Amino acid sequence: MKVMLDVAKDMIYAAIDEARRTGNACSIAIVDENGWLVAAERMDGALAPTLDIARDKAWSALAFRIPSSEIHKFGDPATPGFGFNTENWNDRLTTIAGGLPVKDGDSVIGGIGVSGGTPEKDVAVCQAATKAINLSPAA
């Protein structure tokens, strides 16, 4: 399965539904398996920068194939990635919670990023979106 526009839209609609239910206005971004943006939407009332932050989270989660909140562990002295150089990278790298890779079985088919609420709320919105298209949230 690939993240086509229809799939991305379904995920976004489910995410908006969940965000409304929990009472926060946020932005949702979906990237495909190569990290390119497929769709992004900002709910009425969500702050302007949230859309780009959501996109950064989606890209980061997809690129590392782990939730964006876990990327900071690479900088932990106890892990092999300690001291990794971020200088010549895509400047989208972020370690804020709220980005999840979207998995179909074992393969990562895309990423989703949500920004606008607390980290817990953002992650819950991500999970609602992946659940809506019958994929297990990768977290």
Place this chain on the structure above:
Amino acid sequence: MERVTERVTDKETIFDQRGHITKITLGMAQKMLEAAVRYSVEIAGFPCSIAVVDASGAVIAVHRADGAPPGTTDIAIEKAWSALAMGMPTLMLGRFIDPRVAATLPLGAHAIGIANRHRGRLCAIHGGIPIREVGTGLGLNVIGGIGASGCPSAEDDNTVSQAGFSALYDD
């Protein structure tokens, strides 16, 4: 796979008592994007990316049709932003920076200098249209912009944007 068909956002275009649109909501942006994506795929024949920005220039929504080149999303955003920022379709901006047009004008009458302004964000390629409170004339309040990118000819991008813009006035 079960599809989520229920649309969670109200797509009604909101007019005030004067018949003006004062603000673009997410629902209105979705309505425009849906029409523009459909037009680009089914009529123009080239899948496009389309973006809608609000009065502050912040993106409300951007969609990339299946098969559109991945870099087109950012260009669509830039076109929508430029149309909003300058209050005119980007095809008019294109005329301003066209050296052939400038060559026919007296010094000071052309605007070649606007190329690459705004830290390079200003995009003078056809395909961006400003959205106004009412009507389409110059000098009216601009409340947003729509931009499309993905057709081999930028003039087709402009048509895709127009299709999206017209959907704003659909029932």
